């Protein structure tokens with residue numbers, strides 16, 4: 001099972017705050033916006049949100065896979081209400097998590113990108129799949145996500161940003 005998502009963050013007073021969403025189902029766990037490239041979403045979402053014709057969508061589906069980054073953007077918009085234009089993507093950050101999903105009894109592979117909000121004024125709008133969201137500093141985000149591989153991912157994102165800031169020092 002393949003999924004894709006985006007670690008969305010904002011910077012306030014030189015603090016990096018990571019966006020986590022809490023599911024409204026199951027164990028109510030917290031993750032960044034992400035999701036599986038599922039058939040119903042692929043069919044309905046472009047039709048409803050992007051005015052694509054049914055034929056365009058079906059031919060895209062039959063032709064192969066939705067690009068993982070496209071899926072990551074789509075999931076972020078569906079789950080958090082943040083559009084592509086609300087985000088500034090770090091194209092050189094891309095990491096994969098592999099784990100066993102106990103609820104679906106399947107191995108899962110999730111590709112994550114990293115993006116900063118274009119403006120700190122953006123508003124998160126949840127879908128019915130989530131019941132809460134938080135912007136958290138690294139230690140709190142790691143604790144709430146609750147999985148060591150996710151904590152390592154957040155840490156590698158923080159290290160990546162630190163290196164970037166160091167290579168572009170403030171004047």
Ligand SMILES: Nc1ncnc2c1ncn2[C@@H]1O[C@H](COP(=O)(O)OP(=O)(O)OP(=O)(O)OP(=O)(O)OC[C@H]2O[C@@H](n3cnc4c(N)ncnc43)[C@H](O)[C@@H]2O)[C@@H](O)[C@H]1O
Nearest residue numbers: 003025026029031034035036099101102103129147149150
């Ligand atoms: N328990 C449930 N009850 C009812 N409906 C449910 C359900 N679980 C999923 N659904 C349905 O599935 C839909 C969403 O499915 P998807 O469209 O597949 O979206 P997703 O965000 O990838 O799903 P999910 O929350 O299951 O995945 P995650 O990997 O975080 O989490 C999957 C599992 O892996 C664990 N996990 C998450 N991240 C992990 C990590 N980094 N390492 C190890 N385990 C991790 C989580 O704790 C969780 O147990 C929902 O709309 C809902 O209808």
